[in-house]
Structure formats: C-alpha cells, structure tokens
Amino acid sequence: xxxxxxxxxxxxxxxxxxxxxxxxxxxxxxxxxxNHYRSLSDTKIKDIAKFEARALRxxxxxxxxxxxxxxxxxxxxxxxxxxxxxxxxxxxxxxYCKIIQKQRCPSCYKRSTNLNATNYKYVISFLFGCVYRVxxxxxxxxxxxxxxxxxxxxxxxxxxxSFYGFIHTIDSLIFNFRMFRKHHHNIPNETLKDFVCKxxxxxxxxxxxxxxxxxxxxxxxxxxxxxxINPEEYYDL
Ligand SMILES: [Zn+2]
Numbered sequence: 374x375x376x377x378x379x380x381x382x383x384x385x386x387x388x389x390x391x392x393x394x395x396x397x398x399x400x401x402x403x404x405x406x407x408n409h410y411r412s413l414s415d416t417k418i419k420d421i422a423k424f425e426a427r428a429l430r431x432x433x434x435x436x437x438x439x440x441x442x443x444x445x446x447x448x449x450x451x452x453x454x455x456x457x458x459x460x461x462x463x464x465x466x467x468x469y470c471k472i473i474q475k476q477r478c479p480s481c482y483k484r485s486t487n488l489n490a491t492n493y494k495y496v497i498s499f500l501f502g503c504v505y506r507v508x509x510x511x512x513x514x515x516x517x518x519x520x521x522x523x524x525x526x527x528x529x530x531x532x533x534x535s536f537y538g539f540i541h542t543i544d545s546l547i548f549n550f551r552m553f554r555k556h557h558h559n560i561p562n563e564t565l566k567d568f569v570c571k572x573x574x575x576x577x578x579x580x581x582x583x584x585x586x587x588x589x590x591x592x593x594x595x596x597x598x599x600x601x602i603n604p605e606e607y608y609d610l
Pocket of ligand 1: 478481513514516517
C-alpha cells in the first residue's frame with residue numbers, strides 16, 4: 374500500500390508539483406515508478422502513453438516504454454510515444470503559444486495585450502574584466518520594452534570599461550535594439566515559439582492553474598529546461 378501511494382505520488386509529480394520539483398531537482402526513485410506501473414491495468418498504461426506522456430519527466434519515459442514492451446502491448450504505442458515526444462507540429466506550437474499569450478502579464482499583472490517573449494543582453498565591466506549575461510523574459514510588450522531598455526542603459530553606462538566589456542557592449546546594444554521590434558507582434562514571435570517548443574511539458578503541466586503558470590512565467594530562467602539562448606552564457610574574465 375505504501376508503494377502504491379508513493380507510486381501515485383511520483384507518477385503525477387510532474388502534474389501536481391512540476392515546477393517545485395524542477396527547481397529543487399528532487400531525484401525520482403525510478404524503482405517506485407516501475408512498481409507502480411506494474412500495478413496498473415493495460416488500459417491505464419495506454420492512457421498514460423497516449424495522453425500524459427508530455428507531462429511526464431523525461432527520465433520516466435524509458436520506464437513507461439519498458440512496461441509497454443513487458444506487457445507486449447501494441448508496438449504502435451512505442452511509435453506513438455516517440456512521435457509525441459518529437460518536435461511538435463507548427464499548429465501545436467501556435468496553440469501552446471496562445472495559452473501563454475492570453476495569460477496575465479507576470480510583470481504588470483495586466484491582461485490587455487498579448488504576451489510575447491524576448492532575449493536581451495547586458496554587460497557590466499570591472500577593472501580587469503566583465504560580466505556578460507543573456508536573459509530571457511516573457512511579458513506584455515510594454516514590460517518587455519522596459520526590461521530591454523533598462524538592460525541597454527545599464528550596459529551603456531557600465532559595460533565599456535574593459536577590453537571584453539567594450540566588445541560585448543557593442544554586441545549587446547545592437548542585439549537589444551533588434552529585439553525591440555519583435556515585442557509588439559500580436560502573433561507569437563520566434564523567441565516565444567522557440568521557448569514554447571522546448572517547454573511544452575511544463576506548459577502542459579501548469580496550463581490549468583493560473584497561479585502555477587504565473588510562477589513559471591515570472592521566472593522562466595529558473596524554470597525552463599532550455600531557453601533559446603543559454604542564460605548561463607557569460608564570461609567572467
Ligand atoms: Zn506588463
């Protein structure tokens with residue numbers, strides 16, 4: 374009974390506590406999940422493969438596949454699982470983007486305009502080097518502009534004062550300037566599409582809860598598994 378409870382907990386952990394788990398990196402006990410899958414009916418295993426695969430953590434997928442093989446369930450299920458986990462279709466990406474775009478802005482909390490995404494860079498120079506950061510943000514166009522403008526001003530004032538800082542400052546200011554144009558698209562821009570494409574399982578896991586979605590959108594750097602540009606890309610020289 375204890376294993377069953379643990380199994381239920383761990384199987385749905387990606388649905389109920391996905392963000393918290395991702396942040397805390399709590400390791401999954403795959404043995405418990407194996408035992409839990411063993412205890413389920415064929416119908417339930419098929420349902421998980423068909424309808425819940427994207428919300429499961431990636432390390433659980435091989436366990437699910439093995440269970441399908443062990444039970445000699447139709448091989449099409451394995452193909453289906455692989456196809457589902459491949460890059461989603463353009464239509465699916467657009468639909469997930471719409472879910473994000475209709476959310477309240479995580480910065481100003483207004484819901485008046487469609488949200489979009491941006492990448493921006495900033496540089497701070499020290500005496501012997503600089504810190505160079507690439508960041509990602511989802512918000513309404515007004516808040517995106519504000520964030521990128523602030524990053525550009527900070528870079529303009531503090532970025533020049535070292536050799537590498539000088540180079541990164543020029544790159545960052547040009548990069549930020551180009552991103553401004555993409556904030557006001559009513560349709561999802563490429564940055565948002567790319568982000569959505571790489572985080573569908575998280576969006577799927579929190580789309581029913583505005584609170585969880587807001588938490589995700591507020592800190593995508595911390596929550597997202599992969600961003601269009603690696604947020605850790607920086608140089609401490
Ligand atoms: Zn806003």
